[in-house]
Amino acid sequence: MTQIENVSRRKFLQGAFGAGAFVLAVRHARFIPSILAQGAPLDWQSEADRAAFHPNLFVGIQPDGTVYIIAHRSEMGTVIRTSLPLVLADELDADWKRVKIDQGIGDKRYGDQNTDGSQSVRRFFTTMRECGATARLMLLQAAAARWNVPAAECSTELHVVVHKASGRRLAYGDLAADASHLPVPKKEDLQLKKPADWRYIGKGAKSVDLENLCTGKAVFGMDARMEGMVYASIEHPPVFGGKVKTVDDQETLKVAGVRQTVSIDPFKPPAAFQPLGGVAVIADNTWAAFQGRKKLKITWDNGPNETYDSAEYKKELRETSHKPGKVIRSVGDSDKTFPTENVVEADYYVPLLAHTPMEPLVALAEFKDGKVTAWAPTQNPQAVQAIVSSQLGIAKEDVVCHVTFLGGGFGRKSKPDYVAEAAVLSKKLGRPVKVVWKREDDVQFDYYNAVAAMYMKAAVDEKGKPTAWLQRSVFPPISSIFDVTQVYGDPPHLAQGWTDLPYDLPSIRIENGPAQAHVRIGWLRSVANIYHGFAVQCFTDELAHRAHRDPVEYQLDLIGPPRTLDFTGVTYPNYGADYKTYPWETGRLRGVIESVAEKSGWAKKKNGKGHGFGFAAHRSFLTYVATVVEVEISDDGTIRIPRVDTAVDAGIVVNPEALRAQFEGAAVFGTSIVRTGEITAKNGIIQQSNFNDYPVARIHEAPAHTNVYITESSAPPAGVGEPGVPPFVAAFCNAIFAATGKRVRDLPLSSNGNFD
Amino acid sequence: MIKLKVNGIDRSFDGDPDMPLLWYVRDILALTGTKFGCGMALCGACTVHKNGQAIRSCVTPMSSAANSEIRTIEDLGANGLHPVQKAWMELNVPQCGYCQSGQIMQAASLLKGTPHPTDNEIDEAMAGNICRCGTYQRIRQAIKLAAGKTA
Numbered sequence: 079m080t081q082i083e084n085v086s087r088r089k090f091l092q093g094a095f096g097a098g099a100f101v102l103a104v105r106h107a108r109f110i111p112s113i114l115a116q117g118a119p120l121d122w123q124s125e126a127d128r129a130a131f132h133p134n135l136f137v138g139i140q141p142d143g144t145v146y147i148i149a150h151r152s153e154m155g156t157v158i159r160t161s162l163p164l165v166l167a168d169e170l171d172a173d174w175k176r177v178k179i180d181q182g183i184g185d186k187r188y189g190d191q192n193t194d195g196s197q198s199v200r201r202f203f204t205t206m207r208e209c210g211a212t213a214r215l216m217l218l219q220a221a222a223a224r225w226n227v228p229a230a231e232c233s234t235e236l237h238v239v240v241h242k243a244s245g246r247r248l249a250y251g252d253l254a255a256d257a258s259h260l261p262v263p264k265k266e267d268l269q270l271k272k273p274a275d276w277r278y279i280g281k282g283a284k285s286v287d288l289e290n291l292c293t294g295k296a297v298f299g300m301d302a303r304m305e306g307m308v309y310a311s312i313e314h315p316p317v318f319g320g321k322v323k324t325v326d327d328q329e330t331l332k333v334a335g336v337r338q339t340v341s342i343d344p345f346k347p348p349a350a351f352q353p354l355g356g357v358a359v360i361a362d363n364t365w366a367a368f369q370g371r372k373k374l375k376i377t378w379d380n381g382p383n384e385t386y387d388s389a390e391y392k393k394e395l396r397e398t399s400h401k402p403g404k405v406i407r408s409v410g411d412s413d414k415t416f417p418t419e420n421v422v423e424a425d426y427y428v429p430l431l432a433h434t435p436m437e438p439l440v441a442l443a444e445f446k447d448g449k450v451t452a453w454a455p456t457q458n459p460q461a462v463q464a465i466v467s468s469q470l471g472i473a474k475e476d477v478v479c480h481v482t483f484l485g486g487g488f489g490r491k492s493k494p495d496y497v498a499e500a501a502v503l504s505k506k507l508g509r510p511v512k513v514v515w516k517r518e519d520d521v522q523f524d525y526y527n528a529v530a531a532m533y534m535k536a537a538v539d540e541k542g543k544p545t546a547w548l549q550r551s552v553f554p555p556i557s558s559i560f561d562v563t564q565v566y567g568d569p570p571h572l573a574q575g576w577t578d579l580p581y582d583l584p585s586i587r588i589e590n591g592p593a594q595a596h597v598r599i600g601w602l603r604s605v606a607n608i609y610h611g612f613a614v615q616c617f618t619d620e621l622a623h624r625a626h627r628d629p630v631e632y633q634l635d636l637i638g639p640p641r642t643l644d645f646t647g648v649t650y651p652n653y654g655a656d657y658k659t660y661p662w663e664t665g666r667l668r669g670v671i672e673s674v675a676e677k678s679g680w681a682k683k684k685n686g687k688g689h690g691f692g693f694a695a696h697r698s699f700l701t702y703v704a705t706v707v708e709v710e711i712s713d714d715g716t717i718r719i720p721r722v723d724t725a726v727d728a729g730i731v732v733n734p735e736a737l738r739a740q741f742e743g744a745a746v747f748g749t750s751i752v753r754t755g756e757i758t759a760k761n762g763i764i765q766q767s768n769f770n771d772y773p774v775a776r777i778h779e780a781p782a783h784t785n786v787y788i789t790e791s792s793a794p795p796a797g798v799g800e801p802g803v804p805p806f807v808a809a810f811c812n813a814i815f816a817a818t819g820k821r822v823r824d825l826p827l828s829s830n831g832n833f834d
Numbered sequence: 835m836i837k838l839k840v841n842g843i844d845r846s847f848d849g850d851p852d853m854p855l856l857w858y859v860r861d862i863l864a865l866t867g868t869k870f871g872c873g874m875a876l877c878g879a880c881t882v883h884k885n886g887q888a889i890r891s892c893v894t895p896m897s898s899a900a901n902s903e904i905r906t907i908e909d910l911g912a913n914g915l916h917p918v919q920k921a922w923m924e925l926n927v928p929q930c931g932y933c934q935s936g937q938i939m940q941a942a943s944l945l946k947g948t949p950h951p952t953d954n955e956i957d958e959a960m961a962g963n964i965c966r967c968g969t970y971q972r973i974r975q976a977i978k979l980a981a982g983k984t985a
Contacts, residue, residue: 155928289915291928292915292927293908294866295867300866309861364857483931486932486966516873517873735926747968768872768876777960782974
């Protein structure tokens with residue numbers, strides 16, 4: 079569904095491309111997760127919008143031969159600003175050294191820009207190739223016309239068109255002006271390269287931003303500045319949904335550097351991406367704004383969430399998980415009575431988790447002449463346009479969102495409430511405003527990964543293999559931020575490692591129960607796969623041990639022979655990807671399991687006191703991963719992770735080095751979840767505030783070494799940012815059991831009091 | 835009036851002496867390579883050198899920076915990349931990169947005093963610097979690569 083047009087003549091993006099430049103625009107059908115359609119107040123999520131076509135990626139070639147490629151996805155550490163343009167450059171036969179990357183602003187003409195869901199490469203791989211191939215063909219036609227020879231006699235080499243018969247050559251830059259006058263070829267006329275001819279895809283490249291990131295020159299949201307800007311720090315209602323009752327700012331206004339205070343209205347439910355409301359302290363610098371906040375005297379109307387207590391809530395979730403729920407998927411005779419002999423049951427629990435990207439939330443915005451210009455570390459600049467336009471009552475097209483580097487995102491920065499705050503304040507103050515969240519604000523006013531309770535039950539035969547399987551999860555859904563009545567898991571998140579249990583068993587019943595949200599729930603790296611993968615993979619390990627069978631051999635037995643999972647009659651969104659293109663193939667899961675078993679030397683590993691190896695396998699974001707974790711636990715309970723082995727089948731891999739980095743990082747992210755990841759609430763107030771009480775893994779706590787093995791594959795590219803987390807979490811817990819004989823069913827370890 | 839030297843340049847400051855050095859270099863001098871991460875010396879993103887030693891600028895009031903020589907990431911490689919920066923680039927250490935100014939300043943300080951650190955010495959010196967992306971394995975390798983190359 080791609081349509082390419084020559085936009086040189088309508089002088090699009092004049093800033094980036096000067097006269098004589100050759101510019102291509104691509105229109106691209108956009109995928110929107112169905113969840114966003116549920117009660118979302120943003121009109122960009124409407125049905126009509128879903129059906130629309132949107133211009134997408136751009137490549138421009140200057141007469142001097144410089145190739146500009148627009149990066150329209152956000153850079154938060156996945157090297158996407160390099161990897162996706164690299165695909166275009168490959169099909170263009172461009173010299174990578176002569177390519178410059180230009181960061182796209184928020185603009186629906188690029189297509190989807192929500193850098194989330196591990197989908198940048200897989201959703202734009204073909205589009206990028208077509209865009210590069212189109213440009214290449216037009217340059218080739220321009221050269222053929224100049225030489226008056228058939229285009230079929232011409233070919234391209236690095237940055238030049240060649241006519242082999244006569245030995246003539248023309249550089250791309252010399253052809254740019256001619257090519258800009260040609261009609262754009264039809265998609266059917268494009269010849270994409272054979273994989274064997276790829277220059278860059280599969281080999282990868284270093285981040286184009288490497289030096290700037292190592293010298294302090296990269297501009298993050300925190301570093302954006304505008305002439306005449308003031309700084310704002312906001313005291314939010316301590317309880318979700320609360321409101322300001324009274325404000326006394328007398329002492330605040332005495333703080334040197336403080337200019338004034340400004341109230342921000344509370345949101346109108348559903349919260350979605352609206353500002354939470356509160357009182358902003360406006361100052362000449364960040365420090366003064368922080369100091370002024372300390373002196374505010376505010377009384378609050380906390381609202382109904384004042385009674386939220388996470389310890390009580392945990393009990394409620396568990397009780398719900400023990401009652402029949404909504405059936406998500408049923409295999410065999412699962413509707414009949416569950417067997418009563420040889421039954422194994424277990425409860426698992428994962429608490430609320432915060433994102434804590436290293437860069438706290440921050441945004442700079444200026445409202446001027448009815449328009450907003452924002453500089454923001456956002457994963458989703460079009461969502462910035464949408465929320466700012468609805469908050470300020472201006473057109474989306476009048477919101478220009480520049481995307482800075484993101485100091486981490488992990489899903490938090492796809493929700494632009496903090497950017498809306500800056501825009502709202504700028505409109506009130508008539509000057510540019512930079513909103514800076516303290517770490518405490520970041521921890522206490524997050525869109526948390528859902529707290530979840532999972533009940534697992536199996537009846538097993540004499541070999542310990544399940545004859546019947548029941549799993550039931552209960553968690554407040556993300557859809558609750560868009561529609562307060564939502565209490566059941568939504569299909570895209572149930573599909574994350576729950577609906578798609580890959581085991582070949584005669585009877586399977588997969589259920590979900592209701593849970594009311596009392597805080598904002600949102601996506602966090604790997605999302606529902608975290609708690610689903612944890613429960614399924616730890617329970618499987620429990621069954622294997624109970625049967626005295628090797629966990630790897632046992633899991634392969636449960637998965638059964640290679641096959642494609644059949645979801646006929648089941649709602650299975652498959653991460654928004656076409657199921658024919660990205661089927662769930664158990665053979666590929668078996669492949670990574672066998673690979674990691676071999677590479678890690680699994681068969682020779684011996685568990686001992688305080689030393690153990692754990693295994694888990696999981697498909698998420700269309701990628702198959704199997705992981706082995708080694709742990710050492712000293713007598714005083716100190717845990718070390720000397721080694722992690724992880725095998726990955728992500729289809730075609732554009733940038734292998736970037737993939738390795740993502741899986742190394744995923745192991746560290748998973749370490750934080752298992753060891754200490756826990757957000758709790760009392761009286762509706764979040765109990766954690768900074769890295770002292772919401773610790774994340776440090777260098778000595780993280781895996782000392784993670785080995786990543788990439789499966790060679792010609793399957794379409796899949797995700798790499800998130801799929802490493804879920805199997806690591808489960809394998810780590812399984813390793814703790816192997817080392818200690820103690821099961822970890824409630825995360826994190828720190829709340830068990832056992833090990834940390 | 836507080837006088838200090840930042841990246842070799844004489845500066846004076848007559849604002850709130852309690853203001854942390856972090857906000858002075860970021861908001862007033864516009865040296866934004868030094869990052870804000872926690873405000874409580876818990877994460878190390880704000881690490882700079884004070885008289886050659888790595889310190890957390892987010893909890894260093896201007897009053898205690900008086901008459902000192904401060905060096906930030908902007909000046910570390912001012913005369914060509916520092917060996918630590920070169921090693922960081924060679925091994926593709928950064929992911930998002932936000933913490934890396936602090937990591938690099940901390941690592942440079944470590945290698946100055948301990949040119950060939952062991953794994954334990956690296957852990958000890960770097961434990962105060964959080965990287966949420968999880969680049970620790972490469973940080974350790976990069977410190978070893980840079981070892982012995984720093985003056």
